[in-house]
Amino acid sequence: MAEPPPAASSATPPLSNGVLVRRLFGLAWKYRFHCIGVLSLQVVLLSIGIAGLSFTGLGIDYIRSRVEGVPLGENVLGLVPPPDWSPLRVLGALACAILLFAVTRAFLNYFYSVSANKLVQQKIVTDLRAQVYDKLQRLSFRFFDANNTGSIITRVTGDVQAVRMFIDSVLIQSVIMLISLTVYVVYMVNLNVRLTLVCLATTPLLAVASTWFSKKMQPEYKLNRTLFERMVQALSESIQGIAVTKGFGREAEDRERFNRANRAVYEQQRGIFWRVSLFSPTIGALTRVNMLVLLGYGGWLVIHGQLPLGTGLIVFAGLLEQFSGQVNSVAWLVNSVQQSLIGARRVFEILDSPVEVESAPDAVRCGRLRGAVRFDAVSFAYTGINPVLRDIDLDVAPGQCVAILGETGAGKSVLMSLVPRFFDPTLGRVLIDGLDARDLHLDDLRRNIGLVFQESFLFSNTVAANIAFGHPDATMEQIEKAAKIAAAHDFITALPQGYDTVLGESGSGLSGGQRQRLAIARAVLLEPAILLLDDPTAAIDSETEHEIFEALDRAIAGRTTFIVAHRLSTLRRADFIIVMEHGRIVQRGTHAELMRQSGPYSRVAQLQLIDGAALQNEGRAK
Numbered sequence: 107m108a109e110p111p112p113a114a115s116s117a118t119p120p121l122s123n124g125v126l127v128r129r130l131f132g133l134a135w136k137y138r139f140h141c142i143g144v145l146s147l148q149v150v151l152l153s154i155g156i157a158g159l160s161f162t163g164l165g166i167d168y169i170r171s172r173v174e175g176v177p178l179g180e181n182v183l184g185l186v187p188p189p190d191w192s193p194l195r196v197l198g199a200l201a202c203a204i205l206l207f208a209v210t211r212a213f214l215n216y217f218y219s220v221s222a223n224k225l226v227q228q229k230i231v232t233d234l235r236a237q238v239y240d241k242l243q244r245l246s247f248r249f250f251d252a253n254n255t256g257s258i259i260t261r262v263t264g265d266v267q268a269v270r271m272f273i274d275s276v277l278i279q280s281v282i283m284l285i286s287l288t289v290y291v292v293y294m295v296n297l298n299v300r301l302t303l304v305c306l307a308t309t310p311l312l313a314v315a316s317t318w319f320s321k322k323m324q325p326e327y328k329l330n331r332t333l334f335e336r337m338v339q340a341l342s343e344s345i346q347g348i349a350v351t352k353g354f355g356r357e358a359e360d361r362e363r364f365n366r367a368n369r370a371v372y373e374q375q376r377g378i379f380w381r382v383s384l385f386s387p388t389i390g391a392l393t394r395v396n397m398l399v400l401l402g403y404g405g406w407l408v409i410h411g412q413l414p415l416g417t418g419l420i421v422f423a424g425l426l427e428q429f430s431g432q433v434n435s436v437a438w439l440v441n442s443v444q445q446s447l448i449g450a451r452r453v454f455e456i457l458d459s460p461v462e463v464e465s466a467p468d469a470v471r472c473g474r475l476r477g478a479v480r481f482d483a484v485s486f487a488y489t490g491i492n493p494v495l496r497d498i499d500l501d502v503a504p505g506q507c508v509a510i511l512g513e514t515g516a517g518k519s520v521l522m523s524l525v526p527r528f529f530d531p532t533l534g535r536v537l538i539d540g541l542d543a544r545d546l547h548l549d550d551l552r553r554n555i556g557l558v559f560q561e562s563f564l565f566s567n568t569v570a571a572n573i574a575f576g577h578p579d580a581t582m583e584q585i586e587k588a589a590k591i592a593a594a595h596d597f598i599t600a601l602p603q604g605y606d607t608v609l610g611e612s613g614s615g616l617s618g619g620q621r622q623r624l625a626i627a628r629a630v631l632l633e634p635a636i637l638l639l640d641d642p643t644a645a646i647d648s649e650t651e652h653e654i655f656e657a658l659d660r661a662i663a664g665r666t667t668f669i670v671a672h673r674l675s676t677l678r679r680a681d682f683i684i685v686m687e688h689g690r691i692v693q694r695g696t697h698a699e700l701m702r703q704s705g706p707y708s709r710v711a712q713l714q715l716i717d718g719a720a721l722q723n724e725g726r727a728k
């Protein structure tokens with residue numbers, strides 16, 4: 107089977123690298139004080155490192171002056187051993203200073219690691235993840251239709267890490283690199299300008315090579331994220347569809363599908379790794395050319411007395427070594443830049459996605475609604491071209507129960523989804539208590555609506571917490587009352603820990619009927635003015651359905667109710683019925699009125715009556 111193409115992540119055009127970098131800088135600005143703290147530590151570490159190196163050079167020159175009689179020249183630090191000190195005392199003092207520098211460096215390095223980790227993992231990653239998660243909660247269903255679970259999970263986990271990499275491995279490291287390189291160059295120039303120029307002649311070449319490599323690698327990193335996303339999607343689908351896979355005996359194919367996705371990630375990552383691993387030593391070899399130049403020209407300067415050995419050549423060699431080390435890490439820096447830009451683009455796509463359904467700034471706050479619902483010339487299209495609801499006019503008075511009948515795909519669910527504003531109508535208005543639903547505060551509107559879907563999702567939490575999901579402050583008395591209305595109290599008390607029984611993932615451990623009853627209790631606890639029941643007994647046997655309908659009768663009482671139903675027993679209970687076909691209401695009226703008309707309703711009813719009569723006859727014949 108061909109792999110699916112990567113999901114369209116956003117309707118907005120992709121952000122350019124320049125815009126991305128500007129936004130990443132903006133993000134880093136939020137953490138500027140922490141960044142400055144971490145950088146200051148690095149500057150101190152750098153200074154101590156250079157001081158240690160200078161003291162080593164001074165020690166060598168001092169020994170040379172004592173052994174060979176070469177006069178101790180000036181050094182950058184301007185240090186001269188006191189003339190009345192014995193050689194042993196001078197060397198002892200230098201050795202103690204070098205040791206002190208090393209110990210201080212070790213301590214400061216520890217503090218640097220701790221504070222860098224605190225900044226990156228505890229602040230940036232946690233904040234950004236919370237920001238992305240918050241946005242996900244506010245995004246509309248259209249976003250979740252367009253992006254698969256694998257893509258969303260990868261963005262919240264891996265890609266957020268990539269953004270932190272920009273601040274940690276790119277921004278902070280680049281500043282450190284810039285400061286270090288400047289300090290090294292200034293020190294080297296101070297020692298000998300010409301030696302510095304010849305030793306660093308190859309450096310511009312390295313900059314050109316790194317830029318070229320960076321451009322070449324960008325598509326590879328992009329592909330890597332896509333392949334990783336596919337692997338997570340394969341995993342997520344295989345877990346969600348485990349019953350279907352096992353039921354159809356397709357475990358081997360499923361395993362092969364995951365392995366293919368896994369292998370694709372591995373092979374592509376290996377390609378990146380090899381290229382980066384080759385680039386890094388190549389840059390390293392180029393920087394080694396500097397050392398050859400230093401030994402040749404620097405050695406000549408020492409021999410001709412134009413450069414001291416210790417504070418000159420040795421210190422220069424140490425600085426050049428550090429300089430080369432920093433330049434060497436350019437390859438990894440380029441690697442990090444690419445990874446972080448790809449990740450950042452994917453994270454910003456979520457943060458920039460438009461929140462289609464939200465409260466207007468001047469939204470009307472309301473307490474309990476009466477529950478009058480009116481659809482006024484409503485049409486709705488998911489994609490803008492094919493309307494799935496057309497010209498819907500419907501008036502439901504507070505407390506009325508309207509049943510919706512229609513063949514599959516007729517638009518029953520989408521009609522109901524406009525009431526809590528899961529989507530807004532493309533044309534027309536949905537009025538709640540006479541006000542456009544778009545003018546009401548979204549939280550208040552949804553708090554007035556109880557929902558039960560065809561199959562209800564429960565969370566891995568206690569039974570009580572699941573019932574109180576929409577009203578976490580509910581008392582145990584309120585929870586039990588809701589459970590009794592939903593005919594759930596008896597089976598809950600029979601569970602090992604009663605209301606404190608912890609349910610498995612998605613409510614596993616309960617039967618379909620039990621899950622639906624908990625969902626009804628959850629909806630009832632809100633004391634909603636409006637109840638939306640989307641075929642709540644679709645996945646339930648007829649005996650359980652009968653019990654659930656008794657519960658629903660109690661739940662419906664006094665609330666405006668929309669119920670998608672197919673069975674006559676349910677349809678008869680409603681105050682009136684609408685019949686939908688291809689997104690339109692084609693019939694409306696009470697059961698008795700519709701039975702008198704010829705049309706889809708009477709046809710469906712006749713079929714059910716014939717089936718019922720046939721069953722009764724069979725029963726009598728036996």
Ligand SMILES: Nc1ncnc2c1ncn2[C@@H]1O[C@H](COP(=O)(O)OP(=O)(O)OP(=O)(O)O)[C@@H](O)[C@H]1O
Pocket residue numbers: 251488489494512513514515516517518519520521
């Ligand atoms: N997320 C979506 N994106 C695009 N089209 C959709 C989406 N969800 C549903 N549709 C289409 O909208 C139409 C109405 O779907 P809806 O779910 O309301 O049907 P329904 O009457 O509730 O069907 P059923 O009884 O099978 O649940 C269908 O043609 C369906 O293909």
